[in-house]
Amino acid sequence: MDTKLKAFMDGVRLKNPGEDEFLQAVQEVVETVWDFYMENPRYQKAKILDRMIEPERVIMFRVPWVDDKGEVQVNRGFRVEYNSAIGPYKGGLRFHSSVNLSGLKFLGFEQTFKNSLTSLPMGGGKGGSDFNPRGKSDMEIMRFCQSFMCELFRHIGPNTDVPAGDIGVGGREIGYLYGMYKKLRNEFTGVFTGKGREYGGSLIRPEATGYGAIYFVREMLALKGESLKGKTIALSGFGNVAWGAAIKATELGAKVITLSGPDGYIYDPDGISGEKIDYMIELRASNMDVVQPYAEKYGVQFFAGKRPWEQKVDIAIPCAIQNELNEEDARKLIANGCQLIAEASNMGCTAEAANLATKEISFGPGKAVNAGGVAVSGLEMTQNSMRLDWTREEVDAKLNQIMINIHNTCVKFGQEPSGKVNYIKGANIGGFVKVAEAMIAQGLV
Numbered sequence: 001m002d003t004k005l006k007a008f009m010d011g012v013r014l015k016n017p018g019e020d021e022f023l024q025a026v027q028e029v030v031e032t033v034w035d036f037y038m039e040n041p042r043y044q045k046a047k048i049l050d051r052m053i054e055p056e057r058v059i060m061f062r063v064p065w066v067d068d069k070g071e072v073q074v075n076r077g078f079r080v081e082y083n084s085a086i087g088p089y090k091g092g093l094r095f096h097s098s099v100n101l102s103g104l105k106f107l108g109f110e111q112t113f114k115n116s117l118t119s120l121p122m123g124g125g126k127g128g129s130d131f132n133p134r135g136k137s138d139m140e141i142m143r144f145c146q147s148f149m150c151e152l153f154r155h156i157g158p159n160t161d162v163p164a165g166d167i168g169v170g171g172r173e174i175g176y177l178y179g180m181y182k183k184l185r186n187e188f189t190g191v192f193t194g195k196g197r198e199y200g201g202s203l204i205r206p207e208a209t210g211y212g213a214i215y216f217v218r219e220m221l222a223l224k225g226e227s228l229k230g231k232t233i234a235l236s237g238f239g240n241v242a243w244g245a246a247i248k249a250t251e252l253g254a255k256v257i258t259l260s261g262p263d264g265y266i267y268d269p270d271g272i273s274g275e276k277i278d279y280m281i282e283l284r285a286s287n288m289d290v291v292q293p294y295a296e297k298y299g300v301q302f303f304a305g306k307r308p309w310e311q312k313v314d315i316a317i318p319c320a321i322q323n324e325l326n327e328e329d330a331r332k333l334i335a336n337g338c339q340l341i342a343e344a345s346n347m348g349c350t351a352e353a354a355n356l357a358t359k360e361i362s363f364g365p366g367k368a369v370n371a372g373g374v375a376v377s378g379l380e381m382t383q384n385s386m387r388l389d390w391t392r393e394e395v396d397a398k399l400n401q402i403m404i405n406i407h408n409t410c411v412k413f414g415q416e417p418s419g420k421v422n423y424i425k426g427a428n429i430g431g432f433v434k435v436a437e438a439m440i441a442q443g444l445v
């Protein structure tokens, strides 16, 4: 490794001890943009990388609430306002027991590059809480969301910071959060995306991350002269992202054969299509966080405590959480003939798995592959500002074009002399340039 690069990373590690996920995300970006950075003295002079890895602001707060038994509960709330060089902070809220500052810093950092790639005017941010929605009643969820918003409301706004959903935060939670925001501010604004259709939400937003991921995979295959027709796909997760990906993949002629939850995975060799896809929504809405009932309902195999990467498939798309596919999984997939791994989850693969897949087959990194979700959030903001409502076809066509553009950007910055595309490098440099230029133009702020 370049000695300057090593010294830079040593400095980052010293400053952020124990923040493993954050360090993993930074390392990946720094390694891939380094040569480009070194060729641009303007960036070095302005210390752009040093500034980019530091969030502009971190907000951390207490979230007290009362459960159904009348007992007081206390959670921790966060909003990491990472970078506002190209637009208001934008990114989801995650409610999951694993949420901590390191995780949200990694997600906010990634979001900055992802949002830049969409070419829409959105900065990067991320937030959430270690609150675990699993098994909570509707009223408990509402009380928690209201308490969370009683603090967050003073830090966000339609031109300041626009949160959305992520793991554990779907339409119901956005509704409760938005309702409290509106009451406290006495304003009806587009301060959230992923809103319900009745109060300013965009068509296609729930499906957008999954649809966008499949559009991106379609482009990756097309570059190699192939298509999704007849391909088998392993998906992990069973939430919004997996749901949208299953619909679009099936529509484009592929067969999705796995889904997973914290309890294990199901294997459905006939393909997860039609009413089986709708059943995913029921499963998710049950708030139990398990996929086993799918196996019971449709008479297919369930593998307790395992992940789907041991199955023979053409394409693997992690759709659940970070680092859910490791090097050994990648090896197994490749040995079984898998030709493409694409992250629909954020940093779904470990660094080792991502590098191996980039070298041996094709690998699509999350910040490019899953950018469709936040892209349609950007389109929701546009519709709210214009007081207009676009049709499904209009939103879908824009999403499709944005994913094609992101793919082109990855090829532009990531194509190697052999013709092969290093999508990690392409996405990182592509996302970096716009933010870096905006930061330089705006001076030392």
Ligand code: GLU
Pocket: 090, 091, 092, 093, 162, 163, 164, 165, 166, 167, 193, 346, 370, 371, 373, 374, 375, 377
């Ligand atoms: N949570 C999603 C992401 O990771 C969407 C964020 C948004 O729509 O603001 O990109």
